[in-house]
Amino acid sequence: MSIVEIKGLTKKFGNFTALDNVDLTMNEGEVFGFIGPNGAGKTTTIRVMLGLLKATRGEVRIFGRDAWKDAVELHKRIAFVPGEANLWPNLSGGEVIDLFLKMRGNGSQGRREELIKRFDLDPTKKCGTYSKGNRQKIALIAAFSSDADLYILDEPTSGLDPLMERVFQEYVMEVKAEGKSVFLSSHILSEVEKLCDTIAIIREGKIIETGTLNEMRHLTRTKLTIQTKEPVTLDETKGVHNIEEHDAELSFQVDTEELDEVIRYISQFGIVKLESTSPTLEDLFLRHYEAKETSNGVGGQA
Amino acid sequence: MYSQSFQGTGRLIKLIFRQDGLKIFVWLLALISVSLAAAAAYPTVYTDEQSIQAFALTMNNPAMIAMLGPGYAMENYTTTAVIFGHEMLLFTAIAVAIMNILFVGRSTRADEEDGRIEIIRSLPVGRLSYLSAATIAAVMTNVLLAVLLGGGLYALGIERMDLASSLLYGANLGALGLVFAAFTALFAQLAETSRGATMFSFVALMVAYLVRAVGDVSSETLSFFSPLGWAVRTEVFVGDHWWPVLLSLAIAVVIMVVSFYLNAIRDLGSAFISARKGKEHASPFLQTPFGLNLSLQFTNIAAWAVGIFVISAAFGAVLGDLETYFADMEFIQAYLANDPGETMTEQFIMLLMAIMSMISAIPAVMTVLRLKGEEDKNRTEHFYGRAVSRTKVMGSYLLLAILVSFIMQSLVALGLWSVGTMDDALTFNTAFSSALVYLPAIWIMIGLAVLFVGAAPKATGVVWFYVVFCFIIVYLGGLFDFPAWVNNISSFEHVPLIPAEDIDYMPLTMMTIVSIVFAIIGFIGYNQRDIQG
Numbered sequence: 001m002s003i004v005e006i007k008g009l010t011k012k013f014g015n016f017t018a019l020d021n022v023d024l025t026m027n028e029g030e031v032f033g034f035i036g037p038n039g040a041g042k043t044t045t046i047r048v049m050l051g052l053l054k055a056t057r058g059e060v061r062i063f064g065r066d067a068w069k070d071a072v073e074l075h076k077r078i079a080f081v082p083g084e085a086n087l088w089p090n091l092s093g094g095e096v097i098d099l100f101l102k103m104r105g106n107g108s109q110g111r112r113e114e115l116i117k118r119f120d121l122d123p124t125k126k127c128g129t130y131s132k133g134n135r136q137k138i139a140l141i142a143a144f145s146s147d148a149d150l151y152i153l154d155e156p157t158s159g160l161d162p163l164m165e166r167v168f169q170e171y172v173m174e175v176k177a178e179g180k181s182v183f184l185s186s187h188i189l190s191e192v193e194k195l196c197d198t199i200a201i202i203r204e205g206k207i208i209e210t211g212t213l214n215e216m217r218h219l220t221r222t223k224l225t226i227q228t229k230e231p232v233t234l235d236e237t238k239g240v241h242n243i244e245e246h247d248a249e250l251s252f253q254v255d256t257e258e259l260d261e262v263i264r265y266i267s268q269f270g271i272v273k274l275e276s277t278s279p280t281l282e283d284l285f286l287r288h289y290e291a292k293e294t295s296n297g298v299g300g301q302a
Numbered sequence: 303m304y305s306q307s308f309q310g311t312g313r314l315i316k317l318i319f320r321q322d323g324l325k326i327f328v329w330l331l332a333l334i335s336v337s338l339a340a341a342a343a344y345p346t347v348y349t350d351e352q353s354i355q356a357f358a359l360t361m362n363n364p365a366m367i368a369m370l371g372p373g374y375a376m377e378n379y380t381t382t383a384v385i386f387g388h389e390m391l392l393f394t395a396i397a398v399a400i401m402n403i404l405f406v407g408r409s410t411r412a413d414e415e416d417g418r419i420e421i422i423r424s425l426p427v428g429r430l431s432y433l434s435a436a437t438i439a440a441v442m443t444n445v446l447l448a449v450l451l452g453g454g455l456y457a458l459g460i461e462r463m464d465l466a467s468s469l470l471y472g473a474n475l476g477a478l479g480l481v482f483a484a485f486t487a488l489f490a491q492l493a494e495t496s497r498g499a500t501m502f503s504f505v506a507l508m509v510a511y512l513v514r515a516v517g518d519v520s521s522e523t524l525s526f527f528s529p530l531g532w533a534v535r536t537e538v539f540v541g542d543h544w545w546p547v548l549l550s551l552a553i554a555v556v557i558m559v560v561s562f563y564l565n566a567i568r569d570l571g572s573a574f575i576s577a578r579k580g581k582e583h584a585s586p587f588l589q590t591p592f593g594l595n596l597s598l599q600f601t602n603i604a605a606w607a608v609g610i611f612v613i614s615a616a617f618g619a620v621l622g623d624l625e626t627y628f629a630d631m632e633f634i635q636a637y638l639a640n641d642p643g644e645t646m647t648e649q650f651i652m653l654l655m656a657i658m659s660m661i662s663a664i665p666a667v668m669t670v671l672r673l674k675g676e677e678d679k680n681r682t683e684h685f686y687g688r689a690v691s692r693t694k695v696m697g698s699y700l701l702l703a704i705l706v707s708f709i710m711q712s713l714v715a716l717g718l719w720s721v722g723t724m725d726d727a728l729t730f731n732t733a734f735s736s737a738l739v740y741l742p743a744i745w746i747m748i749g750l751a752v753l754f755v756g757a758a759p760k761a762t763g764v765v766w767f768y769v770v771f772c773f774i775i776v777y778l779g780g781l782f783d784f785p786a787w788v789n790n791i792s793s794f795e796h797v798p799l800i801p802a803e804d805i806d807y808m809p810l811t812m813m814t815i816v817s818i819v820f821a822i823i824g825f826i827g828y829n830q831r832d833i834q835g
């Protein structure tokens with residue numbers, strides 16, 4: 001069952017189109033990764049989902065209800081963590097967590113204590129004196145100690161140290177195991193790769209790719225390192241990119257849909273050695289981030 | 303959907319008081335204690351009907367009316383309650399307005415700008431809850447002010463300060479406070495930054511004062527366009543009209559409704575007056591600390607400059623009529639010995655200069671305190687991460703502040719002189735020397751600001767206490783009859799009263815030296831302390 005359904009969402013700020021006809025579907029129990037370059041529209045999408053921004057056009061439904069009109073009701077089931085938690089300087093961290101829990105109306109004290117311990121936070125400090133990472137922890141503790149069905153996280157780990165990031169990942173796994181859903185926007189690709197079932201890539205306000213990591217790998221390049229008996233030139237071959245030569249070895253990337261053709265072609269030269277690495281999310285991502293490159297480029301330089 | 307728009311308001315009210323309660327308490331305490339102390343002190347100064355009548359005579363002229371409002375008919379000056387109602391109302395009202403502007407600005411646009419409202423709105427909290435919590439907190443603060451002040455005045459047991467009148471006095475201030483709370487809430491919807499929202503609100507306050515000043519002197523109809531204009535028409539302790547209070551409340555409600563509507567239809571973080579696009583490159587001037595500093599503070603300084611010039615010009619215009627006014631008033635001449643017209647004008651010029659200089663000190667002090675503001679927003683670290691010395695950065699703020707003090711005082715002189723075109727009430731020289739003579743007193747405040755930013759950054763609020771203290775000494779020093787050493791703490795006490803006195807360079811030099819010492823302590827402290835961001 002889909003719990004987030006975005007159809008034809010367009011958001012304009014004056015003349016500037018921040019989101020252009022965005023379609024997204026997220027299923028129950030899924031951890032959904034949302035990635036894209038700076039200024040792509042991730043935060044804007046999340047704010048529309050939270051009913052903070054009103055869609056210029058299109059429809060955003062969460063749990064089948066309108067994100068703008070039914071915001072208050074919906075938020076009882078949603079926990080949100082912003083990328084930069086600015087809090088009330090005169091209140092202590094513990095007070096802010098309690099305040100959030102009370103305003104939400106559910107959540108448990110036991111879980112709060114456990115999270116404070118796990119995230120190693122001193123809840124008695126005033127928010128004005130916390131470090132950035134510690135402020136971020138407050139937002140995370142408040143979110144994970146509440147009893148939500150959907151967690152919307154906008155770069156939640158910015159500022160966290162690697163240890164705390166691991167604690168964060170464990171909690172994401174935990175809520176997932178409880179059958180809850182997580183919408184995660186992040187720049188930390190290893191995190192997304194590890195946690196997410198489905199991924200959407202947004203660039204300049206448009207969704208340019210969605211699917212599982214496996215499906216996406218299909219659409220990208222495989223990295224090959226080869227050694228052949230006779231020298232081979234690939235400069236003119238369709239779907240080959242970033243050719244590098246070291247000694248007798250040649251390494252390059254191949255568009256997955258052209259893989260068959262390329263292997264057929266190089267096998268004519270007598271393959272001595274062939275290594276293939278499946279693309280990491282980072283490869284995939286970098287390819288999409290690079291704005292001007294055409295996907296079916298011929299040849300290519302390093 | 304509509305009932306849901308306000309969900310969670312109660313808890314947010316608590317949150318706002320938890321965050322700002324202490325400051326609100328200090329404000330209320332100061333406002334109420336100064337008012338009560340003044341009310342209690344008047345009977346000790348004006349002991350009989352004659353002295354009260356004499357006060358009335360000195361107040362009933364265009365200059366004082368422009369400054370403080372129309373007051374009452376001559377025959378109504380029978381008790382000190384009336385004097386209190388005349389002399390204290392308008393300036394207290396301005397202080398109440400400032401309090402409201404600062405608090406509502408903080409709990410609306412500032413919280414939105416910093417992303418606090420975003421987190422709150424992601425909870426099951428209505429779209430209008432934060433604004434309604436800020437509004438209700440403002441209402442509670444102003445009601446508390448009205449009741450405590452009204453009750454306190456009544457408790458003093460002064461003639462004619464009965465319960466109803468005292469409560470009217472308090473309610474008048476509270477209702478006026480709400481008008482400016484509402485204005486600020488409105489500007490918080492219109493402006494994109496909290497700085498912008500509070501600046502628009504202060505401009506509104508200044509315009510309200512000016513419209514009232516011009517209206518009170520020339521046309522009463524005009525005064526009705528200013529909230530301050532109707533607030534000075536309650537005739538409290540004499541006629542006791544409640545309609546200005548009701549009018550204020552009605553206007554506040556209307557502006558609030560508009561603000562709520564605008565808040566409901568706009569996106570979080572957006573504004574109706576949005577930011578212009580910036581330039582792609584910094585000009586060479588902008589790349590120096592001073593240039594950057596000036597361009598960041600330019601709008602603020604320019605707004606103050608315009609305001610100060612216009613107010614001075616308005617008073618200058620009144621000053622022109624004053625001479626003729628006194629010449630026609632035979633009964634005043636009978637009251638006061640030899641050439642009363644001139645002394646009255648002189649007295650007024652001296653009071654005016656002191657008050658205008660006090661106003662000039664505000665943008666000058668703000669200029670220095672901005673350095674602390676930048677540090678709080680973690681922006682000074684951009685300098686110190688690069689090869690810019692602390693002395694240079696703080697020096698650029700100090701330099702700008704001194705420049706601001708010159709500009710503002712010159713504008714005061716220019717405003718008074720250029721419009722007050724009469725023969726010799728105020729020559730160009732007198733205007734300038736009587737304005738510039740206040741510079742060392744302002745520099746003490748600037749020096750104090752540097753000292754606190756540099757050596758005791760947590761206590762920068764003390765600088766504002768000092769400014770307010772100096773104002774109280776200028777305005778009410780004669781009334782309170784403090785011991786001399788208390789008066790002497792105020793730098794404004796040491797300024798030679800031109801044109802009545804000659805310039806005495808001794809105190810001016812001393813004050814300049816003291817301000818330099820303050821600044822040096824500030825610089826030393828700043829170079830040694832931790833920079834928080």
Ligand SMILES: Nc1ncnc2c1ncn2[C@@H]1O[C@H](COP(=O)(O)OP(=O)(O)OP(=O)(O)O)[C@@H](O)[C@H]1O
Binds near residue numbers: 040
């Ligand atoms: N209130 C606004 N007014 C005008 N433009 C805006 C506004 N908010 C966002 N934008 C623009 O919309 C675009 C998308 O911004 P958004 O914050 O959604 O990016 P993002 O994907 O979250 O980027 P990042 O990874 O840097 O957080 C940006 O170009 C931004 O400048």
Ligand SMILES: [Mg+2]
Binds near residue numbers: 042043044083154
């Ligand atoms: Mg973002």
